[in-house]
Amino acid sequence: xxxxxxxxxxxxxxxxxxxxxIYLIGALGLNLITGVTGQLSFGHAAFLSIGAYTSAILSLKxxxxxxxxxxxxxxxxxxxxVLLGYPTLRLTGDYLGIATLGFGEIVRVVFLNMSITGGAxxxxxxxxxxTLTAVLFVVILTVWAMVRLExxxxxxxxxxxxxxxxAAEAMGVNITTTKIAAFAIGTFLAGISGGLYAHLIQYLNPxxxxxxxxxxxxxxxxxxxxxxxxxxxxxxxxxxxAPEFLxxxxxxxxxxxxxxxxxxxxxxxxxxxGGVQLSxxxxxxxxxxxxxxACGGAN
Amino acid sequence: MLSQQxxxxxxxxxxxxxxxxxxxxxxxxxxLINFAHGEIYMVGAFVGVLMVTVFQQGLLVSLxxxxxxxxxxxxxxxxxxxxxxxxxxxxxxxxSAIGVxxxxxxxxxxxxxxxxxxxxxxxxxxxxxxxxxxISKVQIIILIVASLLMAxxxxxxxxxxxxxxxxxxxxDYDTAALMxxxxxxxxxxxxxxxxxxAAAGGVLVGIYFNSVSPFMGVTAGxxxxxxxxxxxxxxxPGAMLGGLFLGVAETLGIAGGFDLYKDAIxxxxxxxxxxxxxxxxxGRPIQRKV
Numbered sequence: 001x002x003x004x005x006x007x008x009x010x011x012x013x014x015x016x017x018x019x020x021x022i023y024l025i026g027a028l029g030l031n032l033i034t035g036v037t038g039q040l041s042f043g044h045a046a047f048l049s050i051g052a053y054t055s056a057i058l059s060l061k062x063x064x065x066x067x068x069x070x071x072x073x074x075x076x077x078x079x080x081x082v083l084l085g086y087p088t089l090r091l092t093g094d095y096l097g098i099a100t101l102g103f104g105e106i107v108r109v110v111f112l113n114m115s116i117t118g119g120a121x122x123x124x125x126x127x128x129x130x131t132l133t134a135v136l137f138v139v140i141l142t143v144w145a146m147v148r149l150e151x152x153x154x155x156x157x158x159x160x161x162x163x164x165x166x167a168a169e170a171m172g173v174n175i176t177t178t179k180i181a182a183f184a185i186g187t188f189l190a191g192i193s194g195g196l197y198a199h200l201i202q203y204l205n206p207x208x209x210x211x212x213x214x215x216x217x218x219x220x221x222x223x224x225x226x227x228x229x230x231x232x233x234x235x236x237x238x239x240x241x242a243p244e245f246l247x248x249x250x251x252x253x254x255x256x257x258x259x260x261x262x263x264x265x266x267x268x269x270x271x272x273x274g275g276v277q278l279s280x281x282x283x284x285x286x287x288x289x290x291x292x293x294a295c296g297g298a299n
Numbered sequence: 300m301l302s303q304q305x306x307x308x309x310x311x312x313x314x315x316x317x318x319x320x321x322x323x324x325x326x327x328x329x330x331l332i333n334f335a336h337g338e339i340y341m342v343g344a345f346v347g348v349l350m351v352t353v354f355q356q357g358l359l360v361s362l363x364x365x366x367x368x369x370x371x372x373x374x375x376x377x378x379x380x381x382x383x384x385x386x387x388x389x390x391x392x393x394x395s396a397i398g399v400x401x402x403x404x405x406x407x408x409x410x411x412x413x414x415x416x417x418x419x420x421x422x423x424x425x426x427x428x429x430x431x432x433x434i435s436k437v438q439i440i441i442l443i444v445a446s447l448l449m450a451x452x453x454x455x456x457x458x459x460x461x462x463x464x465x466x467x468x469x470x471d472y473d474t475a476a477l478m479x480x481x482x483x484x485x486x487x488x489x490x491x492x493x494x495x496x497a498a499a500g501g502v503l504v505g506i507y508f509n510s511v512s513p514f515m516g517v518t519a520g521x522x523x524x525x526x527x528x529x530x531x532x533x534x535x536p537g538a539m540l541g542g543l544f545l546g547v548a549e550t551l552g553i554a555g556g557f558d559l560y561k562d563a564i565x566x567x568x569x570x571x572x573x574x575x576x577x578x579x580x581x582g583r584p585i586q587r588k589v
Contacts, residue, residue: 040390088570091577093389094332098528099573102566105521109563211521215334215397222390254405261398262380269387 005132020240021135022196025142027220027236029189035227037182038162040097043104045213051077051191052198056126066129070195077191078184085183111206122205130199225271303432304554310438312546313445317500318523319538321493327469327533334396337520338403343369343498344505351419358421365502366495373494374487407513415512418505441503525565531582
C-alpha cells in the first residue's frame, strides 16, 4: 500500500502525513483524559517519550519486531500513567495539571541522565519502520475505538465525571477507578504515538519531549474543540500542517504560530468544532440536543 | 559550608520568589496560570542589558526602566490576549498564554539571537567575609532589592485601597464587582505589579549569573511557578516562602551531589508536597460544594 501512496505523493508529503497520523494518536489519547474526562494533563509528552524510548530500545538492543516494540512502548507508558495517576488523580483541576507538568519535567531530566537512552546525545539509528500505511492503520483503529468508547457505559461515566464529579459519584460511578482507567488508556495511546514517532524520525532526544510538546498536544485538542473527535482531528491537522505552510516566512514562522494561537482562541474560545460529536454528525435526526457542555473540559 | 549553601539558596530563592509572586497574584484573581510570565521576566532582563549598554545607566535606573517597560507589557498582554477570554472555558486563556509565550520568545530570539548575552558590569563585585560565610556584593544587592520590593508589595496589598480591592477580588470576583470595585482595573494593576516584580527578578538574575538569553524564561518561569504552587497558589506569603524553600532545596541538592538532576529537584518536591498538602504549604483547602 505504501507504493500506492508514493505514486501520488512525494516523500515530503508522506513524511508530513505520517507525522500528522502519529500526532493524531497522541492527541486522541489526551482528548480522552482532558476533553472527555475533564482531567487536566500538562505532561503528555512525558508519556510519549516513555513509549518512544521503550520501543526504540527494544528494537535497537533486543531486535524485537516493530509491532511488538510499539505495543510494549504503549504498555509501558500506560503503566506509568497508572503509577502517576493513582496518587495524583485525587488532586483536582489545576493541581492535577501542575503535578503532571512536574512529572513531565522529571521524566525529561531522568532520560537526560540515563546511559541506556544516550543522555543528551540522544538515541540514534532506530530503524525507520513506521510507514504511512502502518500509521494510518493505527489511526483508524484508534478513532474507531474512541467512537465506540464515547457511547459505551464507560464513556458515559467519563463524561459524567467531567460534568459533575459529586453527582457522578452519587450515581454510582467509581471516580478513582474510572479516572485511572481513562488515564491509562490515554497514556497508552501516547506511548503508541511516541513509539511510532521514534520509528519515523529514527532519532530521540529528551529535549524534544519538554513541556512545550505537552502544550502542543493540549493546543491540538483545545483548538479543535475539547471532547470532540472530529474536533481533535481538525485541530491536530491544522496545527501540524500550519508550520509546514508557514515555512515560506522562514524565521518568523513560530512568531506567527504563537500569534495565530492567541487569535484563534479569541475568535473561537470553544475550539473550531467545540461540542460537535462524530455520532451526532451522522445521526439522521436527533430529537433534541441535550444540554451537555461539551466545551467543558477541565472546568 | 552548610550555612554558605543556605545563603546562596536564599539568594536564588529570593529571585524565584519575585517571579512566583506574579504567578500567584494573577492566579488568585482570575485562576489563570499565566505561562507568559516567564517571558516577561526574560524581556525584563534584556531591557536591563539595553539600559546599561546603550543608555549607559546605573543599576537603579536600569532596574526601574526594566520594571516600567514590563509593567506596560504585562498590562498590554492582559488586555489583548486574556481579557477577551475572561468568560470562556478555563483552557482558552491558558492556550492564549502559551501563544504569547512562544511569540515573545521567538521575537526576542529574532532581535538578539539565540546565544546568551553577558550582562555588562554595573557594579564592582566584592566578597565580604561574615564569620563562616562569604557574601558577595551582588548577593547583598539581590537580597536588599528583593526584600524592599516584597515589603512594598505587602504594604500595597494590606494598606492601600487598590491592594484591598485586589484582596477582595481574589476572595470573590463577582461579589467584589457587585460592591463597586472596578475589577478590570484591579486585574490590570495586578498584571502591572506582577510583571514589574518579574522584571526586577530578571535584571537581578542577569547580574547574578552574568548571562541573559531568550530561553531563560522557560525554566525559571516553570520553577517559579512550582514555588508559587509549593507555597499555595493564590497566597502572597506562600509565594515568598515557596521561592525561598525551593532556592534552598535546590542549592542543597546540588551540593549534595544531585547536580545532574538539578532541574528535577523542584518538580519532585512539588509532587511530594502536593500529595500530602494538595493545596500547597500555605494554601487554603478547596471546598467541595454540591
